[in-house]
Amino acid sequence: MKRRDFLKATLGGTAAVACSGVAEARPNLEPADNAVGMLFDSTLCIGCKACVAKCKEVNEMPPVIDGDATTWDSARDLSGDTLNVIKVYRDGEAEVKDREENGFCFEKRSCMHCVDPGCVSVCPCTAMRRDEKTGIVSHHPDVCIGCRNCMVGCPYNVPQFQYNELFGQIQKCQMCNQAGVGRIDNGQMTGCAEVCPTGATLFGPRDALLAEAKRRTELKPGETYNYPRGDVSKPYSHHEKRVPEYLQHVWGEKEAGGTNVMHLSAVSFDKLGMPPLGERSAASIAEGVQHSLYNFMALPAIALAGLTYVVKRNTDDDDKGGDA
Amino acid sequence: MSQHQALGGRILTKPFLFLTAIFLVGVYFMAQRFTSGMGEVSNLNGGYAWGIWVVYDVVVATAFACGGYALAFAVYVFNKGQYHPLVRPAVLASLLGYALGGFGAFFDMGRFWQFYEIFLPGNWNFNSVMLEVGLCVATYIIILTLEFAPALLERLGMKGLLKALNKVLFLFIALGVLLPTMHQSSLGSLLIAMGHKVHPLWQTLQLQPLLALLSALIMGFSIVVFEASTSVVGFGKKSESHLLSGLGKITVGLLVGFLLVRFATLILQGKFGLIFSSGFASFMFLLETALFVVPLLILLSPAKRERGSQLLIAAVAMLLAGTLYRFDAFLITFSPGPGFSYFPSAPEIMITFGVVAFELMAYLVMVKLLPVLHSEQHA
Numbered sequence: 254m255k256r257r258d259f260l261k262a263t264l265g266g267t268a269a270v271a272c273s274g275v276a277e278a279r280p281n282l283e284p285a286d287n288a289v290g291m292l293f294d295s296t297l298c299i300g301c302k303a304c305v306a307k308c309k310e311v312n313e314m315p316p317v318i319d320g321d322a323t324t325w326d327s328a329r330d331l332s333g334d335t336l337n338v339i340k341v342y343r344d345g346e347a348e349v350k351d352r353e354e355n356g357f358c359f360e361k362r363s364c365m366h367c368v369d370p371g372c373v374s375v376c377p378c379t380a381m382r383r384d385e386k387t388g389i390v391s392h393h394p395d396v397c398i399g400c401r402n403c404m405v406g407c408p409y410n411v412p413q414f415q416y417n418e419l420f421g422q423i424q425k426c427q428m429c430n431q432a433g434v435g436r437i438d439n440g441q442m443t444g445c446a447e448v449c450p451t452g453a454t455l456f457g458p459r460d461a462l463l464a465e466a467k468r469r470t471e472l473k474p475g476e477t478y479n480y481p482r483g484d485v486s487k488p489y490s491h492h493e494k495r496v497p498e499y500l501q502h503v504w505g506e507k508e509a510g511g512t513n514v515m516h517l518s519a520v521s522f523d524k525l526g527m528p529p530l531g532e533r534s535a536a537s538i539a540e541g542v543q544h545s546l547y548n549f550m551a552l553p554a555i556a557l558a559g560l561t562y563v564v565k566r567n568t569d570d571d572d573k574g575g576d577a
Numbered sequence: 578m579s580q581h582q583a584l585g586g587r588i589l590t591k592p593f594l595f596l597t598a599i600f601l602v603g604v605y606f607m608a609q610r611f612t613s614g615m616g617e618v619s620n621l622n623g624g625y626a627w628g629i630w631v632v633y634d635v636v637v638a639t640a641f642a643c644g645g646y647a648l649a650f651a652v653y654v655f656n657k658g659q660y661h662p663l664v665r666p667a668v669l670a671s672l673l674g675y676a677l678g679g680f681g682a683f684f685d686m687g688r689f690w691q692f693y694e695i696f697l698p699g700n701w702n703f704n705s706v707m708l709e710v711g712l713c714v715a716t717y718i719i720i721l722t723l724e725f726a727p728a729l730l731e732r733l734g735m736k737g738l739l740k741a742l743n744k745v746l747f748l749f750i751a752l753g754v755l756l757p758t759m760h761q762s763s764l765g766s767l768l769i770a771m772g773h774k775v776h777p778l779w780q781t782l783q784l785q786p787l788l789a790l791l792s793a794l795i796m797g798f799s800i801v802v803f804e805a806s807t808s809v810v811g812f813g814k815k816s817e818s819h820l821l822s823g824l825g826k827i828t829v830g831l832l833v834g835f836l837l838v839r840f841a842t843l844i845l846q847g848k849f850g851l852i853f854s855s856g857f858a859s860f861m862f863l864l865e866t867a868l869f870v871v872p873l874l875i876l877l878s879p880a881k882r883e884r885g886s887q888l889l890i891a892a893v894a895m896l897l898a899g900t901l902y903r904f905d906a907f908l909i910t911f912s913p914g915p916g917f918s919y920f921p922s923a924p925e926i927m928i929t930f931g932v933v934a935f936e937l938m939a940y941l942v943m944v945k946l947l948p949v950l951h952s953e954q955h956a
Contacts, residue, residue: 278783330916331623375770377708378700396694399687402707404626406770410913413623414687416616421687509772526915528773535772538782540704542766546759546786547709553755560751564653568747 278541281510281534282369285388288459289428289437290366290505290513291446292466295520296351296497297453297480298359300339302326304445304454308337308363311429311436311444330362333415336426337363337445342525351497351519358518360525361454363445364411364426366390367534369510372403372412372425374536380423381412387437388459388513389430394422408509408528408535442484449482452492457485459513466503466517472496510534581665581728581948584812588942596934596941603931606924610684618924624917625908632907633929634681636764637900639714640796642674644804645721646757647797651827653750660820662951665728666808667801669949672721673936679718681932682711706766713760720756723749728947758790765789768906776910778851778862779902781842788842788902791835796899798828799872802892806885814950818885825876825888828895832873836866858910865905868898 305326309316317328317335328335340362345355352358370390372381380397383390392403392412403412403423415421429436429443436443446456455462465485472478476496481488497519504522505515508530518525546552610618621628644667651657652664686692694700695711702708723742730739765785768775781788802821808814843849853859872891881887908919921929944950 371770371772373702374704375707376702377705377711378694379702380700394688396691396697396700397688398692398695399689400682400685400707400711401626401687402705402767402770404623405774405913408772408774410624410917414621414626416619416621416687417614418616419612419614420690421614423687528914530773535770536704539706539766539769542769542783542786543704543706543709543763546762547703553759556758557751557755560654560754561748564751564754565747567653567656567658568750 278545279537281532281537282383284368284459284511284513285384285386287386288368288388288513289457290388290459290462290515291428291443292455292457292462292485293361293514293516294453294455294466294469294480295358295360295516295518295525296499297451297494298339298361299451299453300341300359301450302339303448303450304361305335305337305339307444307448308426309335311434312336331411331413333413333417333421333424335413336424337361340526342520344524353520353524356520358520358525359453360518361445361516362409362411362526363514364390364428365409365505366426366428366513367408367510368512369534369536371406371408371509371534371536374540375402375406377402384430387428387430389428389437390425391427391431392423392425397423399423406536408530446483452480452482452488455481455485456483459515461485462515463503463506466506466515469496469517470499470501470503472499474498507532510537580662580952581731581950582952583732583948584945584950586945588945590941593938593941596938599927599934600931600938602927603929603934606928607684607931609924610928611689615685615687618922618928620919620922620925622917622919624913625911625919627907628919629908629921629925629929630681630685632904634685634932635678636903636907638674638681638933639678639764640761640793640899640903641800641896642671642678643757643761643793643797644668644800645671645724645753645797646761647794648801649750649754650794651798651824653747654754657823660824662817663801663805663820663824665725665949665951666804666944668721668725669728669943670800670804670940672718672725673939675714675718675721677932677936679714681929682714684928706763706770709763710760710767713756713763717753717756717760720749720752724753728949732947757793761793762786762790764793764903771911774911774913775906776855776858776912777846777848778843778855778858779906779910781839781846784838784842787838788835791831791838792899792902795828795831795835795869795895798824798831799892799895799899802888803896806889806892808950809885812944812950816885817951818883818888821885821888822882825882825891828891829873829876832869832876832895836869836873839866858905861901861905861909865898865901868894868901872898 314334316326319327319329328338331338340360343357347357349356370383373383378396380393381403401414412423412425414423442456446454462485474496477493478496479491479493481491483489500518503515505512606618648660648664648667652660683689727739765788768785769782802824805817805821809816852862872894875881875887875891
């Protein structure tokens with residue numbers, strides 16, 4: 254075989270395998286068998302921030318004070334010291350709750366515990382892990398190098414690095430199940446769900462939460478509904494409330510493969526700062542590309558064999574010797 | 578026996594002292610970074626976790642350092658032996674560029690004191706593009722060191738070791754072609770998982786690795802032309818424009834390939850209209866595209882290709898084009914969502930300047946002390 258033909262064959266073969274592989278990218282991951290999660294119903298949230306305070310207590314984090322608002326934790330967004338925050342949506346005169354125009358509402362920000370988590374997919378050191386049983390996404394700073402790919406790879410900007418500390422680490426909600434807390438393993442619920450006075454944050458198995466969410470979107474606005482508090486599968490109490498005009502959309506049912514923390518709202522999710530996501534997770538696409546190129550290192554091995562052969566012949570031809 | 582010789586001459590020239598001053602300012606802020614943390618010196622935040630330290634020092638700077646890669650492709654894979662004289666200076670520039678890219682990755686690391694965790698096989702996540710980048714870049718730095726080692730061995734007169742190294746050098750050269758193909762394409766793949774945060778005009782998903790690779794090769798050939806041209810002016814070396822015009826010709830194919838893939842992807846993904854309807858992003862896209870098209874027009878003309886000045890203009894345009902392509906995708910049109918903004922702080926910029934200054938200082942010292950540049954009588 255002539256050298257040129259050999260080269261062409263090698264490059265062509267490599268390209269062909271690469272292209273065929275790309276077509277076989279993996280589908281989204283499925284929810285864990287016993288996935289647990291939370292349902293945040295924005296129309297129930299009164300903005301009391303009991304969940305923010307409880308979260309700080311569980312995670313032993315200091316309050317964040319914004320300006321003169323020293324009465325309570327006034328964290329405006331997630332940070333290395335805040336894993337859960339309640340944000341306010343305001344439009345115009347902000348007269349009516351849960352109305353998009355001239356209205357207001359509250360929105361919770363915390364880890365969504367994605368079914369197909371971007372942070373887990375991109376982490377080079379396996380410092381982000383999805384629990385096989387519960388689907389909880391946990392962080393393990395002992396192996397983390399601080400490259401912060403999880404931060405850019407998270408559609409919701411959830412993982413936060415402690416920039417202000419020399420020996421900082423990534424912080425995120427681990428659904429109160431991290432070592433030393435283990436509330437879920439002990440049969441408890443998350444701190445934020447436990448203290449929520451209106452059941453706006455509800456804990457429970459993902460399927461039960463999804464069923465509850467769908468039930469709510471099918472209710473007639475104006476009717477009364479008996480809202481549970483605490484754990485959806487064993488609520489510690491209920492309260493009756495008028496049904497708002499829910500969007501016919503459970504955020505997290507399908508977004509980028511779905512999330513274990515789902516949201517309901519009467520105000521459109523893009524107004525609440527939710528990202529523009531399709532159903533396909535970016536992680537699944539990235540992994541498809543990566544695995545088709547690097548599966549068993551087959552392509553690089555073939556390419557190296559071809560390159561070694563060609564380079565060897567070309568340097569041997571070279572009368573000047575192989576000096577580079 | 579060597580066809581290369583050390584330039585000799587004074588080390589402490591005015592440009593060198595100027596670079597030293599910039600370097601020292603960088604060292605001052607670097608010291609702050611390693612005593613008070615990243616928050617003290619940078620504007621990195623929860624939405625923009627990657628600033629210029631990643632995007633310039635790693636993503637762009639390693640593409641600037643693709644001269645050795647591009648030439649290795651031309652000389653050793655496509656057997657264009659006539660470019661051999663350009664190889665050694667290109668390998669030196671690549672070695673310095675990559676070494677400092679690696680250092681950039683280190684000082685950007687939030688948990689730098691346990692950087693070695695990425696080298697422990699037990700930790701490896703094979704789904705991660707970053708793992709490929711990290712391991713591959715680290716290996717390539719070693720390979721570049723070995724590829725450049727003959728210059729040092731010649732200087733030290735270690736003939737036995739030189740002979741032994743030359744016998745197996747073909748293997749390192751082959752790796753020197755393979756590894757950048759892998760991690761330069763992966764640098765593009767990093768963008769895939771960022772999904773919606775990357776502007777649709779730059780989020781080409783499966784095509785990210787190919788576009789990153791083509792643009793890295795374009796930048797690689799351009800930097801060789803740029804370095805050779807500045808050597809003519811700066812060190813008074815004989816012009817090698819006949820060689821450089823050949824490189825320009827090779828680059829035409831790469832430019833055409835890049836633009837074809839770029840526009841075909843936008844059409845196939847139904848995003849062609851966004852080129853004109855995306856406001857500021859449209860402007861950046863058109864600017865970037867112009868920087869790819871102008872050198873293509875220059876290099877397509879055989880007459881212009883022969884002129885050193887035109888070649889230099891084309892090379893600078895292509896370097897800017899590749900740089901802007903990366904900056905646009907990773908930072909300028911990157912949008913993590915409402916409430917976040919980023920512009921590098923002065924200390925952040927000075928650290929990057931300091932690193933670049935050190936790279937240039939090291940290059941100047943090494944071409945003066947070691948047999949790097951081609952000696953003219955053999956050319």
